[in-house]
Amino acid sequence: MHVDLTRRQALAVAGAAVAMLSTGAFVGPASAANDARDQLLAFTGGVEPQMGRVALDMPEIAENGNAVPMNVIVDSPMTDEDHVRRLMILADGNPSPAVATFHFSPLAGVAQANTRIRLGGTQNVLAVAEMSDGSFFMDVREVKVTIGGCGG
Secondary structure, three states: OOOOOOOOHHHHHHHHHHHHHOOOOOOHHHHHHHHHHHHHHHHHHHOOOOOEEEEEEEEOOEEOOOEEEEEEEEOOOOOOOOEEEEEEEEEEEOOEEEEEEEOOHOOOOOOEEEEEEOOOOOOOEEEEEEEEEOOOEEEEEEEEOOOOOOOO
């Protein structure tokens, strides 16, 4: 699915996502949402990430939170001038929201990661990419978990 957003719409969505993180409005325990927000801001150095360039693919419903498949790819030419430096995955309802951080260089050719992650219940998963020019992009997916993977 391809969605065309204007710059203004993308900024509005990114602002809403950051606002939801800051108020704990995302699904999950308030302390985990606050931890996710703190870790997001630490990763970006306080810069608000924009929606776009990151495509996070996860199931809408996961029958078991112990091993939820995740695929994330960042739209980047991966040249010396324009590439992805880091990609952070956060799960705002997990006791420890920072799931993984992937590091890339232009030699990678593509900024993509496939793995399975553990989710402790229904929550939002965020993928945030740091680009070589210092900008940040993100995508968010809500995953409904029927059997928790982090003690739930």
